Amino acid sequence: MSPAESLRGAAVPDLSVSIAGVRFKNPVIAASGTFGYGREYRGIIDVSRLGGICTKGLTLHPRRGNSGRRLHETPSGLLNSIGLENPGIPGFIEGELPALRELGPVVIANLSGSAIDEYAGGAALLAASSVDMIELNISCPNVRAGGMAFGLDPETAAAVVRRVRHRAENKPLMVKLSPNAPDLIGVARSCVNAGADALSLVNTFKAMAIDIRARKPVFQNISAGLSGPAVRPIALRMVWELREAVQVPLVGMGGIAESGDALEFLLAGAEAVQVGSATFAHPPAMIEIIEGIESYMKEYGFTVPGEIAIRKRRDC
Numbered sequence: 517m518s519p520a521e522s523l524r525g526a527a528v529p530d531l532s533v534s535i536a537g538v539r540f541k542n543p544v545i546a547a548s549g550t551f552g553y554g555r556e557y558r559g560i561i562d563v564s565r566l567g568g569i570c571t572k573g574l575t576l577h578p579r580r581g582n583s584g585r586r587l588h589e590t591p592s593g594l595l596n597s598i599g600l601e602n603p604g605i606p607g608f609i610e611g612e613l614p615a616l617r618e619l620g621p622v623v624i625a626n627l628s629g630s631a632i633d634e635y636a637g638g639a640a641l642l643a644a645s646s647v648d649m650i651e652l653n654i655s656c657p658n659v660r661a662g663g664m665a666f667g668l669d670p671e672t673a674a675a676v677v678r679r680v681r682h683r684a685e686n687k688p689l690m691v692k693l694s695p696n697a698p699d700l701i702g703v704a705r706s707c708v709n710a711g712a713d714a715l716s717l718v719n720t721f722k723a724m725a726i727d728i729r730a731r732k733p734v735f736q737n738i739s740a741g742l743s744g745p746a747v748r749p750i751a752l753r754m755v756w757e758l759r760e761a762v763q764v765p766l767v768g769m770g771g772i773a774e775s776g777d778a779l780e781f782l783l784a785g786a787e788a789v790q791v792g793s794a795t796f797a798h799p800p801a802m803i804e805i806i807e808g809i810e811s812y813m814k815e816y817g818f819t820v821p822g823e824i825a826i827r828k829r830r831d832c
């Protein structure tokens with residue numbers, strides 16, 4: 517009998533994970549930009565069962581987002597060009613945060629910006645708020661200024677992380693990486709050296725579509741961000757490679773639609789996962805993923821999610 521077989525059915529798994537000192541009741545988090553501020557899904561799924569909720573990308577001042585087409589489906593994927601539509605951080609803190617807190621899951625504010633000063637100003641406001649964690653978005657491909665540009669180069673990324681770290685010393689800081697960075701490992705290492713407590717990856721892949729009848733690109737910005745199952749094997753490979761390169765917790769995402777997908781990321785060494793596009797197609801996806809992870813842990817006799825990994829942090 518294998519060790520897994522001898523343990524089968526014996527353990528009651530504890531799905532909770534701790535990332536940068538924050539305890540999540542399970543390792544499944546709603547990805548930024550795909551779950552609004554949580555309240556939108558009340559009455560559709562039991563939102564309180566999620567490990568965490570990442571807000572839509574928040575900027576210091578309100579933004580209307582991009583005009584023209586914003587979403588376009590591709591085979592096994594989704595292109596989006598939302599452009600960081602949000603009520604601004606003061607508007608979020610006053611108008612959305614109290615209800616979001618009530619829902620129960622860990623609250624992660626996705627901090628976005630077009631300039632380092634804007635990131636720093638937003639970080640200071642979030643530091644004084646009740647959010648549990650900041651996810652610093654240096655990887656949005658859908659804004660003309662800033663956004664992904666900060667996440668493509670190790671030194672620029674470090675400069676933003678340092679400023680935000682300084683302005684929000686009291687908040688755990690996770691930095692969201694761009695799969696479009698030519699040297700992802702270099703960017704990841706410099707974010708960690710600049711003070712990131714954790715890294716999340718990946719944001720969307722820069723991509724495009726052309727309307728053959730209109731004979732022009734579908735999106736006004738020409739390019740958009742690709743997510744969904746089409747990107748999953750690439751995102752997984754990136755998590756696998758980063759697990760060896762850095763020693764902070766990783767939160768993996770990109771095309772996770774069912775528990776087997778999430779388990780691949782946990783096996784690759786991610787401490788937790790985020791689920792985005794799948795929720796649009798199938799709102800209960802995250803609940804089913806939580807249940808699937810629990811069944812897998814029972815089947816293999818794992819007591820905590822950290823035991824699932826075949827690639828671990830060196831200090832674990």
Ligand SMILES: Cc1cc2nc3c(=O)[nH]c(=O)nc-3n(C[C@H](O)[C@H](O)[C@H](O)COP(=O)(O)O)c2cc1C
Nearest residue numbers: 547548549573596653718719743744770771792793
């Ligand atoms: C419609 C849409 C809006 C998004 N908005 C944001 C955002 O505001 N900030 C951010 O960091 N990521 C944003 N993302 C990226 C997702 O959080 C996630 O990184 C990406 O979609 C990959 O995960 P998925 O394949 O599970 O969707 C958005 C994705 C989609 C599809």
